[in-house]
Amino acid sequence: MIKKIVSIVIAIFATSALLVGLEDLPKWADPKQPASIHVSPGYIEKSLEETGVPNIVTAVLADYRGYDTMFETAVIFTAGIAVIMLLRRSKNGKKA
Amino acid sequence: MVKRHEDVIIQTVCRCLIPYMQIYSLYVLVHGHGSPGGGFQGGCIFAASFVLLAIVYDLREAKRRFSEKTNGVFCALGVFIYTAIGWLCLLLGGNFLDYGKLSKIFPTDPVMARYYGMAGIETGVQITVMAIMVSIFLNLATKGKHEEVLEE
Numbered sequence: 001m002i003k004k005i006v007s008i009v010i011a012i013f014a015t016s017a018l019l020v021g022l023e024d025l026p027k028w029a030d031p032k033q034p035a036s037i038h039v040s041p042g043y044i045e046k047s048l049e050e051t052g053v054p055n056i057v058t059a060v061l062a063d064y065r066g067y068d069t070m071f072e073t074a075v076i077f078t079a080g081i082a083v084i085m086l087l088r089r090s091k092n093g094k095k096a
Numbered sequence: 097m098v099k100r101h102e103d104v105i106i107q108t109v110c111r112c113l114i115p116y117m118q119i120y121s122l123y124v125l126v127h128g129h130g131s132p133g134g135g136f137q138g139g140c141i142f143a144a145s146f147v148l149l150a151i152v153y154d155l156r157e158a159k160r161r162f163s164e165k166t167n168g169v170f171c172a173l174g175v176f177i178y179t180a181i182g183w184l185c186l187l188l189g190g191n192f193l194d195y196g197k198l199s200k201i202f203p204t205d206p207v208m209a210r211y212y213g214m215a216g217i218e219t220g221v222q223i224t225v226m227a228i229m230v231s232i233f234l235n236l237a238t239k240g241k242h243e244e245v246l247e248e
Contacts (some may be wrong), residue, residue, distance in 0.1 A: 052211040053129045061134070062214040066193040070178050073135075073221050077175050080228030084168075087240030 098237050099246060100154035110152040117145040125222050126215065135218040139225025146230045155238065155246060164234075164242070167227050174224025178217045185213070193217075 026033030047059040061069055121141035128134030150158035182193040190197035195213025196206035204212065238245040 050207070050210070051214070052207040053214060055129055055131065057132075058129050058134060058214065062217055063193075063195065063210060066182075066217065069217070069221070070182065070193070073175055073178055073224055076228050077171060077224055080171055080231055083232050083235055087235040088242075089240045089244075 098150050098155040098158075098234075100156075103152075106152055110148055114145045114149060117148070118142055121145070121222075121226075125218060128218055129211065129214065135221025136225055138218075139222040140229055142222065142226040143229030143233070146226075147233050150234065150237070155234065156243060158234075159242070162230065164231075167231050170223050170227035171231065172224075174220040174222070174227070177220030177223065181213060181216050181220070 026035075030036070043056055043060060043064070047056050047064075048054060051059045051063050053059045053063070121138040124133040124141060125135060125138035128138070146158055146162055149161065181195070181198075185194045185197045186192050188197040188200050193213075195210040197209070198204075198213050199206045199209035202209060202212065234242060
């Protein structure tokens with residue numbers, strides 16, 4: 001019982017802290033918000049001349065954030081290996 | 097789902113459809129630079145052609161064309177291509193995955209070298225996604241038993 005009360009109190013405090021923080025967030029689609037004035041103009045203006053790729057999404061995905069995409073591929077590889085290890089059975093019913 | 101059942105219409109339509117699916121997946125791969133697309137999407141489309149083959153014919157036909165051993169090699173090959181390009185850039189004196197340095201060994205200027213480097217890693221992504229999707233499908237559809245399902 002006391003556990004439930006404690007968790008409810010913690011949840012209320014966490015929610016109200018997040019709601020207080022919500023006040024300071026920039027307005028939705030505000031062109032002057034930090035995310036729009038820090039790196040986005042650089043990508044939009046320079047990605048074609050720096051990478052030769054007309055698609056900004058590809059330039060960010062494969063060039064500026066290539067390290068990230070490498071581990072996305074590694075995650076898919078790991079997931080596939082895990083499925084094979086868990087499910088694959090050999091002829092006599094034992095694990096392959 | 098992966099057992100053999102003869103249906104001339106479905107089999108003929110799929111025989112016509114599968115090559116176009118595979119060419120379309122390569123189109124999605126190479127046009128990832130100019131339009132939505134890339135290795136992840138193209139790999140899924142390519143895997144879908146093998147899944148269609150396994151459903152319409154049977155598991156044995158699909159595995160005759162893309163054996164389990166080849167599948168396992170391809171799973172690792174894609175990640176290997178990706179990291180190999182990264183290390184190649186490192187060895188040529190740049191940062192990891194700094195494709196501009198590839199212009200030292202390929203006859204292009206640094207900007208176009210970045211373009212082709214990206215095409216290279218997207219190809220790696222496509223190979224891994226394709227092989228993993230096929231192996232996930234085959235293992236889930238047969239509960240990991242593969243050909244034994246056909247004999248039951």
